Amino acid sequence: MNFKMSMLGSVAALLAVSGAHAADAVVAPEPEPANYVKVCDAYGSGFYYIPGTQTCFSINGYVWYDFRATSNQADGTDTPSYYGGLDHRGWTSDSRVRINLDSRSETELGTLRGWIRLQADWNGSKSGDGPVGIDQAWVQLGGFAAGYGESAWYYQFNNQTLNYGTFSWGGLYYADYERSSVRYEFGGKEGIYGLISLEDPRDEVSYVPDVVGRIGYGAPWGAVAVTAAYDHNYGGDFPGASGAGAFVVKGEALFNLPGHPGTMLKLGAGYASADSIYGMDNPMVGQTLVGPGGAVTTFGRAQWYAMASLQYQVNPNLALIASGEYMGNLYRQYTDDSTNENAWAAEVSAVWLPVRDFEVRPEIVYTKADHLDGTVSGFLRFTRY
Numbered sequence: 001m002n003f004k005m006s007m008l009g010s011v012a013a014l015l016a017v018s019g020a021h022a023a024d025a026v027v028a029p030e031p032e033p034a035n036y037v038k039v040c041d042a043y044g045s046g047f048y049y050i051p052g053t054q055t056c057f058s059i060n061g062y063v064w065y066d067f068r069a070t071s072n073q074a075d076g077t078d079t080p081s082y083y084g085g086l087d088h089r090g091w092t093s094d095s096r097v098r099i100n101l102d103s104r105s106e107t108e109l110g111t112l113r114g115w116i117r118l119q120a121d122w123n124g125s126k127s128g129d130g131p132v133g134i135d136q137a138w139v140q141l142g143g144f145a146a147g148y149g150e151s152a153w154y155y156q157f158n159n160q161t162l163n164y165g166t167f168s169w170g171g172l173y174y175a176d177y178e179r180s181s182v183r184y185e186f187g188g189k190e191g192i193y194g195l196i197s198l199e200d201p202r203d204e205v206s207y208v209p210d211v212v213g214r215i216g217y218g219a220p221w222g223a224v225a226v227t228a229a230y231d232h233n234y235g236g237d238f239p240g241a242s243g244a245g246a247f248v249v250k251g252e253a254l255f256n257l258p259g260h261p262g263t264m265l266k267l268g269a270g271y272a273s274a275d276s277i278y279g280m281d282n283p284m285v286g287q288t289l290v291g292p293g294g295a296v297t298t299f300g301r302a303q304w305y306a307m308a309s310l311q312y313q314v315n316p317n318l319a320l321i322a323s324g325e326y327m328g329n330l331y332r333q334y335t336d337d338s339t340n341e342n343a344w345a346a347e348v349s350a351v352w353l354p355v356r357d358f359e360v361r362p363e364i365v366y367t368k369a370d371h372l373d374g375t376v377s378g379f380l381r382f383t384r385y
Contacts, residue, residue, distance in 0.1 A: 043104050061099040066381035079369040080283045081377040094123040110142025146182040152197035152212040153278050158185045159193045161223040162252045166309035166323035168349040168363050173281035190218045208232050222254040229278040246276035262313030274336035275300030282327040282343045283367040302327035317353040343369040359383040
């Protein structure tokens with residue numbers, strides 16, 4: 001009995017010692033105060049302070065999938081299709097991913113910003129993965145901005161009320177393209193605003209930049225603006241280009257419907273003295289037709305245009321859009337010779353948000369040019385923001 005009691009006492013002593021060592025092995029020092037990431041609300045939602053700095057940073061973007069179709073045939077009897085580059089009757093699918101990286105901080109000269117947009121697209125014409133490219137890259141300080149991105153002809157940072165074309169995603173025909181540029185913007189959402197921009201001529205060998213200027217006025221009821229551009233060598237170095245300068249001007253207005261938040265009417269009209277890159281796009285740009293006697297005409301942009309777009313906000317999660325545009329006296333490509341041909345387009349679209357950050361968007365467009373049959377084209381898109 002004494003032997004058994006001695007053994008039990010020894011085991012208990014060993015367990016107590018082992019337990020003490022085990023407890024010592026897992027005891028950790030008191031944690032130091034964590035440097036948590038803090039929300040930065042100075043520039044809207046989605047910004048956070050980079051720890052240890054006064055710089056605010058945001059990462060956002062979207063991914064979408066859509067399928068698009070057209071009634072256009074490949075025999076040249078139809079007006080070219082509008083969406084997705086489809087030049088024949090049929091359909092295709094498209095996927096895109098976009099990531100925006102945005103950093104901002106305050107200085108004695110205003111907000112210092114660096115903005116990069118990465119984007120990759122895949123569609124039915126590609127056999128492999130869609131390559132990632134830099135779609136936008138800007139540095140800004142106060143009203144000064146320099147980089148690569150959308151032209152000031154249709155995009156302004158500090159007042160975006162009249163940016164782009166119609167209220168739809170496609171926007172109908174508004175001469176959309178991207179360029180390297182340096183600009184200065186002034187004003188804001190309300191009151192007088194504007195910009196002056198010097199832009200890279202792109203497909204031209206030149207020491208002279210193109211120039212874009214805008215002056216406008218914003219108020220709670222909407223906004224009005226006049227934008228002008230001078231393209232000093234509108235044909236670039238393409239065969240048959242005249243090498244002369246072109247002047248383009250447009251006026252735009254947007255009106256908010258009182259008592260109906262989100263319901264808006266947008267009107268626009270413009271004139272171009274030649275087939276400038278700033279001219280009014282249309283379904284026939286780059287299209288070649290053979291007329292009577294074998295005369296060949298390759299179409300450029302329109303001499304003038306008129307556009308109207310209405311967005312009706314049914315409720316916070318659904319908007320309906322109807323738009324139309326007429327493009328008169330299409331130029332011959334890279335010249336100031338009018339063909340006296342015309343084109344027009346009409347679209348209907350909708351934006352539905354069944355849940356937060358998920359969008360369903362159908363768009364249908366009818367395009368028609370003189371002496372050609374009309375074309376119906378469009379898409380249905382699903383986007384996660």
